[in-house]
Amino acid sequence: MLIYTEENKGCKWGIWKMEETPELLLSQLTNKEDLIRFIDTTTSPARVLERISVRVLLKTLLGEEKTISYQSNGKPYFEDRSVNISISHTKDYVAIILSQSPLLGIDIEYTSDRVRRIRSRFISDVEYINPENETLHLLLHWSAKETMYKALSREKIDLKNNFHIKKFIPQNQGYFEAQETFTEDSLNFRIQYIVTDDYVVTYTL
Structure with missing residues (x-):
């Protein structure tokens, strides 16, 4: 449906x-x-x-x-x-x-605290995670980096060290800025997002 x-x-x-x-x-x-x-x-x-x-x-x-x-x-x-x-x-x-757009990506993730268990795999020391809304913030970071991965479509990208989410405070919807350091161009991304009780979705173009 x-x-x-x-x-x-x-x-x-x-x-x-x-x-x-x-x-x-x-x-x-x-x-x-x-x-x-x-x-x-x-x-x-x-x-x-x-x-x-x-x-x-x-x-x-x-x-x-x-x-x-x-x-x-x-x-x-x-x-x-x-x-x-x-x-x-x-x-x-x-x-x-x-x-x-050639740099197109979308990711949808169901709401779960599993991202807490794999935090060290995709969050760098310089990225900000709001401790009062940790699960949602982590989920949006994970989803955004999956979106960027699809947009770049390159092998051997490290989600933790090649994708960097700039500080933002999660809302019900909006956007935040991100950057990749895998290519020589170090491209910037604007990540759009929507939050619901059941899932989050991020996309970029």
């Missing part, structure tokens, strides 16, 4: 809550031969539901069906290069963003 969609500044994105069965979702698609092949070769029901939900969400956003191809590193793209795409999924949700 489509639960959120937004279109602005040349981008379109949305979130789908995976409540339907794979069979019901497939019935909404006409061009599904590649999905059927994927289903036949995949043993994970969760991955099957995610893949089909992505295609239905894509059709909902574009108003037409398009086949998604994947590079060797997992980055999604369209064969006709008509628009760039980034995809994310988490427990019960998938998200897609579409834009002409």
Whole structure:
């Protein structure tokens, strides 16, 4: 079920809550031969539901069906290069963003305190985490760095040492600034975000 969609500044994105069965979702698609092949070769029901939900969400956003191809590193793209795409999924949700921007990324994460246990893997000593709202702040940092990782699409990036989130105080939605130090360009990113009771989503373009 489509639960959120937004279109602005040349981008379109949305979130789908995976409540339907794979069979019901497939019935909404006409061009599904590649999905059927994927289903036949995949043993994970969760991955099957995610893949089909992505295609239905894509059709909902574009108003037409398009086949998604994947590079060797997992980055999604369209064969006709008509628009760039980034995809994310988490427990019960998938998200897609579409834009002409080459530095495009989106990430959705369900709300959980698991980020506390892996904090040392992605938070540097100079990054600020609000102790009064630690879980949410960590979750937004993690999601933002996943978003930046997808936007750069480079191997061997260190989330802790190559991505740096500038100080911000989490709100229900907004943006914050970040920078990467993996490339010679040291690109700056503006990370947009939305916080709900069930998940957070971050994106950049």
